[in-house]
Amino acid sequence: MPERMQIALVVNGESRTTAVEPRDSLADCLRENLGLTGTHLGCEHGMCGACTIIVDGRTARACLLLAVEANGSEITTVEGVASGEALHPIQQAFMEEHALQCGFCTPGFVMTLYQLLRERPDADEAEIRDHLGGHLCRCTGYRNILVAAVKARARLRDARAGQPGVRA
């Protein structure tokens, strides 16, 4: 059995170190070593999008990255988007628009939208659809997810324009 290796990550702004086997995925490392079970594993081969997280400013499938490969990276997971009890505008819009039922796929959708709307705050509907196309949801039929995404985009825009009471 190959030896475990020590890795250091910055997860949701916090420095963490842990020991992993070379074959451990980053998803398993986050869930099992660091207790961050918000990142969900659906298919474990990159198809479903449930495990999508942000690694060094780019979205990634946590099931397709080895934890050892992420050594030294800065990571944002779904646990890092809300502020305490206050949901992120994307999460809030998902709740209001009934964009989730069982919720299994939701963390992946949220992380993809979080990164897309940071990179391209004015992304049009076609671009949003293109990015959401990398995610499977077996409950909602996607329509409400798209509605929530468009609502979140507008709220994030308002927040940037300095409207009170809305957080970017």
Place this chain on the structure above:
Amino acid sequence: MKPAPFEYCAPTSLDEAIDVLARHGDAAKVLAGGQSLVPMLNMRLVRPSVLISLRHVPALDDVAVTGGWARIGGMARQRAVEEDPAVRQVCPLLTEALGLVAHPAIRNQGTIGGSVVHADPAAEIPAVLVALQGTVTLVSTRGRRTMPADEFFRGPLTTAAEPDELLAEVAFGPLCAPSLASGWAVEEVSRRHGDFALAGAVVALARDADRRIADARIALFGVEDRPTRRPTAEAALRGTRGEPAALTDAAALAVRDVRALEDLHASAGLRAQLAGVLVRRAIDRAYRKVMNDA
């Protein structure tokens, strides 16, 4: 669904990487972006005893545009190449094709070189490489060699790379002299957005000042066991002005004698039928583009 145990090796120079690879050969796998290899590890379709990561090898992700060629280092990420304005300038066909490769999150990690060595017959990047008469540069402790893309692809997931060789660079050639106008198109059908294509076609055309087609490149992917050029169809377009009959003939020639694969996703007959329709659409779109280009 977890990989079998392996030893992880992260060399910090190309020399060190090829040295480790030479020592382990067939027992090792080289890890670039991991978007094809890691699923295969997870499903235990491959069980290497050593995994050699290229992540810490410096300068392997360089992208250089020189003399009409786009030279892409083995570790350059697909999304970085897709967003590179110099690549778009010299090789817009590659930029268009990259938009069809899986999803943004996959392209953020996946590499051009990884897609080429993986050699999936239904992948877009190898088809563009073959259409543009690109080259593949392999490196080992025995030296460095560069070969034409159409000699590199040997069959499904099979290439000319020896077990001790790793891919250092992929180069996409110019379609035509910069003085000529060009038009291009990639068409594919897949079951879901971002899936591998059931069938696809790549077309690039160049025209001269006399509005004649000076050069044509046509390649199919997801149809035969590797991406293949269609030289008789290309010849049928050269020298014409793209009259409707010439376009129709070329599309028919592109799928004549096609040896389509059959698997659980599609029969050979369906693939051949789709290829015919897609190559016609790609020819039409590339033709409109090349003729409207002033």
